[in-house]
Amino acid sequence: MFKGPLAGRYPVVSAMVVFALVPYLALSAALGPITPIIADDLDMSLRTLNVTTGLANAGYAVGTILAVQFAQHLPQRRMLIIYGSLLVIGSVLTASAVNAGIFVVGHIVQGLCTSLLLIAAVPPLITGYPQARLRETVVILNMCIFGAVALGPVFAGIQANSNGWRPLFWVVAGIATAALVLSVLTFEYTPPASKGTSIDFVALGLASVGCVAGFFGASQLLTHSFSEVRAWAPLIGGLLLIVILFIHEYTAKHPLLCVRSLFSTFPVAGIVAAMCAAAASVSATLLTSTVLAERMSPLRLGLLYLPEVGGAVIAAVAFGRVFRTRLLHFYVLGGLTFLSVGIAVMNAAEPPTAPLIAVGSGLVGVGVGSSVVPALFIAGFSLRSNQVQRVFGIVELMRAVAAFMIGPILMYIATTAESNLVSGTRDALWICFGLGVAGAVLGAALYVVGGVRHPPKPSVQGWMSGEQPGWDSPPLFAGLTRSEGGNEKDANC
Structure with a gap:
């Protein structure tokens, strides 16, 4: 059986993961300043471009669940090459688009394939190498996700300053191509995770329809009133379907996702923290960059967010x-x-000033880098390491919904709640502040009512072996009910 010449070499495999994740994650934070340029060049309306971005984000969210399902039944490394090939095709279509239709298709494929690659490539990097490599992996993972997002506004400012957009997209296509080449060079056969299990069509259907509807509705808020059916109906309906998805997975006998196993103190607290941090950070950047866009050049505005990269590092x-x-x-x-x-x-000022944005973005970079991925590990350590792919799928789905869906909603509040954008943005930023505080308070409260007096140290060696969780997570509200024992670990996975 074919084996790549660089198979198993950690530096190359980790580079492949970086190149696979960076393109779309950077673009997701870079589109704001260059959106009018793209719309003008391709003769697209801003409404169409907003919907395209929303559907690409929906593809990212859906891909987290599809990747988990594919991993159960198909050779995972072969699928990795397929995902990488599709990402290259989508990136080339987007960069070379001559009309709106090609751009729309290419960008949606970019969003979908990035999350497919994320779920397929990252868990093996975490669990497939000796314990000594885990420290490097967690640093790389943190930088992949948030370093790329933090650099997005800087890249956008540089590109918008030259009144273009295609060079940025061609760079993205080149990085995606490098990821594909490295995935071939590092190929080694990996069997399906659980070939004999049934396909969870209910979960796939709920996730797909719910995410597409929810993100479509959120994108409509950028150009329509919430009172219009085309905005509120798909948004609320999509969110309800996502809630039903988790209820179904909790009650199913053979679920695709380990929802019931995660329904204990540490995982729930971690997921709440990750969602609040993602929603607050992405929305704050979107709001402040929008309100300052008319007051300074794109390049200067982009550079104001450069401290966020340093904070993430x-x-x-x-x-x-x-x-x-x-x-x-x-x-x-x-x-x-x-x-x-x-x-x-x-x-702190109305309107926000350049020095305050620079200082604030650095603090936000430290904050989001210290909360989202670490919270993911708090959830992951609560199950055995051979379930980390499913845990990652759940957390990334919820993070994507929080990060990419809340932003348009808060932008709608900023543009409608007050008589001008500056005052409206100030109100929306206080909501972001409230989300950050809520994540901290709710997380700490869950520990208290869970009876956690001395948070445990994870047993990393036992967790890496796949034989036991990194720690026993107390049942929810164990401190109030005096119940004993850990969560239902992997019984229904």
């Missing part, structure tokens, strides 16, 4: 130091605190 390095210790729990709480303070600094 600091957070990633620090995470590599603490993830094996009991400080991991407090690290997430500290991250949400930094995030909330950063948003408050951004919102």
